Amino acid sequence: MPPARVRVRPLHQSAICVRSRLPTFGCWDNAHVAVLPVGDPVPPEGTLPAAALEGVGKAPFGVYVHVPFCATRCGYCDFNTYTPGELGSASSPSTWLDAVRRELTLAAHVLGEPVSADTVFVGGGTPSLLGAAGLAAVLDAIRGSLGLAPGAEVTTEANPESTSPEFFAGIAAAGYTRVSLGMQSVAPHVLAVLDRVHTPGRPVAAAAQARAAGIGQVSLDLMYGTPGETHDDLAASLDAVLAAGVDHVSAYALVVEAGTALARRVARGELPGPDDDVLAERYEQIDTALSAAGLGWYEVSNWATSAESRCRHNLGYWAGGNWWGAGPGAHSHVGGVRWWNVKHPARYAAALQAGCSPAAGREVLSPAEQHTERVMLGLRLADGLPLDVLDTSGHAAADRAVTNGLATVTPGDRLVLTRCGRLLADIVVRDLLVS
Numbered sequence: 001m002p003p004a005r006v007r008v009r010p011l012h013q014s015a016i017c018v019r020s021r022l023p024t025f026g027c028w029d030n031a032h033v034a035v036l037p038v039g040d041p042v043p044p045e046g047t048l049p050a051a052a053l054e055g056v057g058k059a060p061f062g063v064y065v066h067v068p069f070c071a072t073r074c075g076y077c078d079f080n081t082y083t084p085g086e087l088g089s090a091s092s093p094s095t096w097l098d099a100v101r102r103e104l105t106l107a108a109h110v111l112g113e114p115v116s117a118d119t120v121f122v123g124g125g126t127p128s129l130l131g132a133a134g135l136a137a138v139l140d141a142i143r144g145s146l147g148l149a150p151g152a153e154v155t156t157e158a159n160p161e162s163t164s165p166e167f168f169a170g171i172a173a174a175g176y177t178r179v180s181l182g183m184q185s186v187a188p189h190v191l192a193v194l195d196r197v198h199t200p201g202r203p204v205a206a207a208a209q210a211r212a213a214g215i216g217q218v219s220l221d222l223m224y225g226t227p228g229e230t231h232d233d234l235a236a237s238l239d240a241v242l243a244a245g246v247d248h249v250s251a252y253a254l255v256v257e258a259g260t261a262l263a264r265r266v267a268r269g270e271l272p273g274p275d276d277d278v279l280a281e282r283y284e285q286i287d288t289a290l291s292a293a294g295l296g297w298y299e300v301s302n303w304a305t306s307a308e309s310r311c312r313h314n315l316g317y318w319a320g321g322n323w324w325g326a327g328p329g330a331h332s333h334v335g336g337v338r339w340w341n342v343k344h345p346a347r348y349a350a351a352l353q354a355g356c357s358p359a360a361g362r363e364v365l366s367p368a369e370q371h372t373e374r375v376m377l378g379l380r381l382a383d384g385l386p387l388d389v390l391d392t393s394g395h396a397a398a399d400r401a402v403t404n405g406l407a408t409v410t411p412g413d414r415l416v417l418t419r420c421g422r423l424l425a426d427i428v429v430r431d432l433l434v435s
């Protein structure tokens with residue numbers, strides 16, 4: 001068994017930008033809308049630097065839309081999402097949609113040249129709470145502002161509990177091509193620890209309904225390492241995922257996030273925290289079962305039946321691509337400039353209604369930071385990291401990783417993590433960067 005240091009976090013759009021800065025806001029009037037986003041450092045002309053815009057239109061462009069609503073809060077989740085009780089009358093799906101429309105209009109002005117979306121990802125939160133009509137309106141807003149490229153991949157996340165055959169038929173008709181369903185586990189006692197409400201069998205039934213409605217790509221999310229989850233519990237979840245016949249699976253090690261109900265229970269000693277050795281064993285169990293069933297890993301936490309079934313939108317994040325993130329707390333990246341929106345839906349909508357930027361801050365990545373990200377994200381991919389991006393000490397670290405059985409080098413000179421290396425990805429990355 002490999003040494004266990006697994007910390008495989010879910011890729012969540014809001015986790016991409018890790019540093020925060022003091023909020024700064026910019027406003028525009030209707031005649032001069034191309035002044036967003038502002039932040040630190042603010043370019044003199046108040047818009048994106050020309051250098052950042054250079055690559056736009058030359059590489060795939062992504063649009064992320066953040067839906068900050070959930071019916072209930074799962075005990076482990078610290079995403080930027082709110083239950084009706086938490087929001088009260090401060091915000092609603094209609095004020096949110098109005099604000100998202102304004103932000104997308106703004107995006108079209110800031111980006112200048114017409115930029116159509118090659119990929120769209122509506123995430124949350126629980127986008128399925130908007131219903132098919134709400135999700136259709138989101139896609140219409142993108143079509144009417146930036147535009148949608150022919151053959152675009154259009155994903156929505158969904159909680160199986162807020163889906164139905166009519167919902168899937170509606171989003172398929174609207175143009176959604178991919179759905180990602182949160183399942184986590186089939187074991188009732190695991191779901192109970194996670195404070196996760198599921199009608200038994202609902203995630204698998206939802207996946208079948210999505211496919212029957214003509215959604216070409218269907219993914220299920222699993223979580224592993226929940227206190228009390230056994231090898232057999234996970235085996236049962238994997239059996240259910242495979243019986244569902246999905247073409248994509250994401251599997252995330254449970255992370256006890258500060259400030260969550262789960263973290264409080266762990267702190268009080270009511271529950272043990274996830275154990276590194278157990279997490280490593282579970283990861284191997286998942287990789288073995290999925291690979292045997294024809295789902296190959298293409299990113300540390302993601303498996304797909306073929307290259308076509310990989311999530312193109314998320315591949316854009318991992319490859320350092322350009323995307324606009326609309327919605328409360330959403331993050332964007334264009335040509336080395338990153339910015340992020342205010343998190344609360346009411347503040348977000350108020351800023352846009354007042355003609356102000358919803359951006360809370362921004363940063364321009366230095367070449368060294370861009371290199372760090374390239375190594376960190378590239379190495380998580382099964383396609384691997386081109387060796388020629390590494391300096392002399394990086395090459396020595398790559399040799400060490402190969403010698404220690406943590407990586408291999410492909411005939412095309414790319415460094416690819418072995419399964420053991422995937423469990424120790426953070427350590428390999430540190431060695432590649434620090435040495």
Ligand SMILES: C[S@@+](CC[C@H](N)C(=O)[O-])C[C@H]1O[C@@H](n2cnc3c(N)ncnc32)[C@H](O)[C@@H]1O
Nearest residue numbers: 010076077124125157159182221252253254255
């Ligand atoms: C936005 S949710 C998916 C859609 C929907 N909200 C739902 O939960 O069904 C994205 C995924 O992140 C994962 N996730 C959230 N918090 C996590 C945590 N603390 N540790 C590991 N995975 C987590 C879950 O697997 C979840 O399905």
Ligand code: SF4
Nearest residue numbers: 070073074077124125
């Ligand atoms: S439904 Fe999804 S986004 Fe909402 S609280 Fe649960 S895991 Fe988080």
